[in-house]
Amino acid sequence: MTMDGSLAKALNDQINHEFSAAYVYLGMAAYFESLDLEGFAAWMRAQSEEEWAHGMRIYDHLAARDTPITLGGLDEADTEYSDPQSVVAAALTLEQGTTRSVNALYAQAVELGDYQAKSLVDWFVNEQTEEEDTLRTLLSQLRIAGNDGAGLLILDRELAARQPGAAGESDAQA
Numbered sequence: 001m002t003m004d005g006s007l008a009k010a011l012n013d014q015i016n017h018e019f020s021a022a023y024v025y026l027g028m029a030a031y032f033e034s035l036d037l038e039g040f041a042a043w044m045r046a047q048s049e050e051e052w053a054h055g056m057r058i059y060d061h062l063a064a065r066d067t068p069i070t071l072g073g074l075d076e077a078d079t080e081y082s083d084p085q086s087v088v089a090a091a092l093t094l095e096q097g098t099t100r101s102v103n104a105l106y107a108q109a110v111e112l113g114d115y116q117a118k119s120l121v122d123w124f125v126n127e128q129t130e131e132e133d134t135l136r137t138l139l140s141q142l143r144i145a146g147n148d149g150a151g152l153l154i155l156d157r158e159l160a161a162r163q164p165g166a167a168g169e170s171d172a173q174a
């Protein structure tokens, strides 16, 4: 069915939101590169690639439904932060914002009876639960490690073990 114009606009905005998140995470990766925390850097880079893939999911949906795609601009991304903890806190805030916009998209799709879009957004709703959980866990662990260099290095090793696109189960199908 033809997509409602307001929903098409909201989905296009979400493409921009996902690509913007990809850019923010890339800036976070660059910050960790500057500290030589390679595990954190690799993790943030994988996260960036995932966000790009999220944007493409929506892009593909719009293309499949012959709905015009618009690609807005991206803001400059920070590559400097005060410490690792503030980076992960910023990432959690970013994800909480994404959850709000994904929830709004879901409500809009349901209200319009656009179950094709609802089905697309279902995946994002589940993804956000996992994204927030992962970042809250990482933030807690960083708080426990505090400014202890050894703790940070252990976390860095653990994060280095993440495979690209394997942040969680819901990404296995990405």
Ligand SMILES: [Fe+2]
Residues within 6 Å of the ligand: 018, 021, 050, 051, 054, 098
């Ligand atoms: Fe995302």
Ligand SMILES: [Fe+2]
Residues within 6 Å of the ligand: 021, 051, 095, 098, 131
């Ligand atoms: Fe995300």
